[in-house]
Amino acid sequence: MDPPSSSSHSTGPSASSKVFAISELMDIIGRFLTTNDQLHLSMTCRLCHQTVAPLFWTDLNLLDKTRAERLLQSPDAQRALSRNTVHIRRLKILTSALLHFVDNMTREQHQPPLSVTADATASGDAPSAAATVSGEGTSSPAPLVRSTPRWLPESPLPNPLTVALPRMTQLGTLEYQLEQVPYIYGHSKDRFPRISGLPQLMWLFNSNAALTHIRVKECDIQSPLEALTLIQAITNLHSLKELDLTFRNCAVLWKDVACALFYCLSPTIETLKLVVYSALKNVAPLVRRSSDQDMDSSGHTTALPHLYKRDIPLGRLKKLYFRGDRYQDARLIGLFLQHCPALEIFRPPQWKYDAFIPLSKALAQAVVTHCPRLRGLETCDQVSLDVVKVLPDHSLESIVDGELDSKTHPILLMASKKQFNSLLEIRLEHRSHVKSVVLQEILRACSSLEHLIVKGFGCPAIRLKHLVEQPWVCMRLKTLEIRVDMRQVSVPAYVLGRMPIIHEETWTMLKKFYRQLGALADLEVLCLTTKSKEMQWLDENGQVRDTLADRARPSARRSWHSGQHSDEDDEEDEEDSWSSGDGYEQKYACSDRISLFKENSDATFPGLLSLGNEATGRPGYLSWLSGLTKLRELRGHVQVTTTETSKTVGQKELQWMLDYWPRLEVIELLPALVRPHGQPRDIFPVDMSPPHIVWFKQHRPDICIQQESW
8 A cells, every 4th residue: 555645744655664674673573463454454555565564474474375376476476476476484385385485586686596506416415505506696586497307306397486485485384285096987096107396395494594493294205315315314303393294105115214313302302293105015125234325227326425313311291102114113113212201292103903902002101201291192002001001190281193093982971980170171172982981981980181172074972961960070171072962762752653742851961061061161172063873863842853864874773663673773872982882883873974064064063052931941051161262162062043042042131241251252152154075055054144143144244154154
C-alpha cells in the first residue's frame, strides 16, 4: 500500500512508522503477531510494508504438491521468492521443489549448477566445495552445462524457475519428504524410478550451519559414500536439537550407519529418531578396512569423508526412537542407552514373538540402569511391559501408543497399579480396540491424570455402564477425548412387541456421567463421541428413532428377532471393538464404517446441550457443566443439527455457553462439510444455519463452530 501523499505539514513517514520499520525490531516482534496483525501493519505505509513483508516468508511450506507447482509456475511468485529467500527460517519441501531450488541457487553465485560441478568433485570433496562458495553474485543465472558429477546424478526434471535465487543460509528447521509415486493398479511402486534428493539435502546442510531441527522421510541410502557424506554433513551441525531420519531402504549395513551417526552426533541433540523400514541383507559395510578410499562407477578414486567420534555422552538427549534390523536392535539400543543419562521418553522396538522375551527383559533392565530420568513410553508392546514392571513406582508420567497392533491392556493395567500417582498422560491413537474395564480402571485409579485420549479407526469405546460404575479420581483432567458406547442394557422394545419406552437405567447412567463431567474444573479440551449397536436413539418425546445399527450388523438383528439371546451374547457385549471384536464377518467392516458415520451424523448425547423446559417436562443437563470455566474446545457429537438438538438447543443455550465458558475457542456445533473418503455433503450447514447459529457467529466471530472435515 502506498504511503499517503505528502503535504505542507507532512514530509515523510511518522515516527511510529519509522520505529516499526526497524527490521531487527520487527524480526523479534513478528514472532508474537498473528498473520492478520502482520497484514494490517504492512498496510500502514510503504516503509512498514517493506519491513513486514519478509515475515510472511519465514515459514515456507511446500509439502503440498499443488501449492508448490503454483509457486514455481507464477512469475510474480518467483520474484517474491527471490527477494525473500534469505528470510526463510523454516522450510518444508518435496523432492521436485528441492531439486529446482538447489539447482537454481548455484546459478546466482557465478557457478555452474550442482549438476555440473565436475571440478569440485575431482578434488574429492564435492559437497564441501559446494558449501564454501561465496554468497556474492549476480541475479542473472549462469548458462547450463550438463555434466553430472560423480556424487550427484543428473536431474531429469526441467527447472521452471527463471529468476535466480540467493542461497539459503538462515534455515533453522528443514523438513524433507520424498515425493510419493502414484499408485497404479497391478503395478508395484518399486517398478517406477524414484529420484533421490539426499545430495541436495547435503548441500543445504552444509550451507546452513545453524540448523536445529531436521526431519527427513522416505529416503534411500544407495552407497557407502552417500551414507558417509550424509553422516558428515549432519555431524557438522553443532546446534542440532532434533534429528528425524526415516529411510525406506538402506543399501549399506544399517548397524554401521546407525553407530557412526550416533557416536558422531553433536552433544546438543535432544530428540533422535532413526528408522529404516527395509534393512537389506548382504550389503556393503560403511567403511572398507583395507582402504580409506572409494571408487565410483567411472573408475575415479575419491577420498572418503572423515568422521570424528564424540568423546562425551549425549547429556541433553531426552527422546530416542531407533528401529532397524530386529536382531540387532536390542544390542545397539543397549549400547546407545549407556550414552543417554538424561533420556526421558523412550520408544522401544516392537517384537511380536516369544523368542525375543529374554532380549526384552535385558533391554528393560538397561533402560532402568542407564536412564534414571525416564518418564514416558511411546509404544505398548512387550518391551514396554517389561520396562513398566521394573521401573520404580510412581515414576512414569506418559504412555503414548500410535501403533496398530500392541499389548495395550496389560501395560495400562500394570501402570494403573504401579504408577497411578505419577501418570499424567495416556494417549492411544490408531487403536482398533480397547477394553472398557481397562479405561474404567484408569479413571478409577490414576489420580494425577491430566490427558486421556483414546481414538482409532476401529472406534474403540468405553461402555456407559463401565464409565459410571465407579467414581472417578482423575479430577485434574485437562484433555478428555473418548468414545462412549451408549447401547441399551435391556431388550429393545421392538423385540418385546410393545410400545417403546424410555429406559430409566440408561438415563440414570447418563446423569451420573454428566455430573462427573461437570466436576472436572480444570478441563480445557472435551471431545465426546458416541457409538451404538443395539442402541435405539430416542427423540425429544421419548420415541425410538430408526437407526442403521442393526443393518450394519445383520447377525445381531437376526438373533434379537429370533429370541436367541444367551449369556454368551452378554459376554460378547463386553467387547467394545466395532469390527474385529464383535464376532461377525469381516466382509461387513467397510459397510459398517459408512453406516456408522451415517448413524452418528444424527447421534448426540441426550439432553447434554439443553437447559430443559420445565413447562413441558423436557430434561436438560447443560447447567451441570457450569464448572467447566476453563473449557477451550468442545468437539465430537455436539452438533445442533441432529433430530434432538435441532428442537432442544436454541439461543438461550448458546448464550449460556458464552456466559459460563468465557475461554471458549472451538465448539463443533455444525457437522463436517465432507463425508468419509472426501465425498461432499449435499447441503452445507454453514449456508443453512438456523437463526441462533447466525446470532452466535455474529456475536462471537472469533469462535470456530464448524466441525473439522473427515
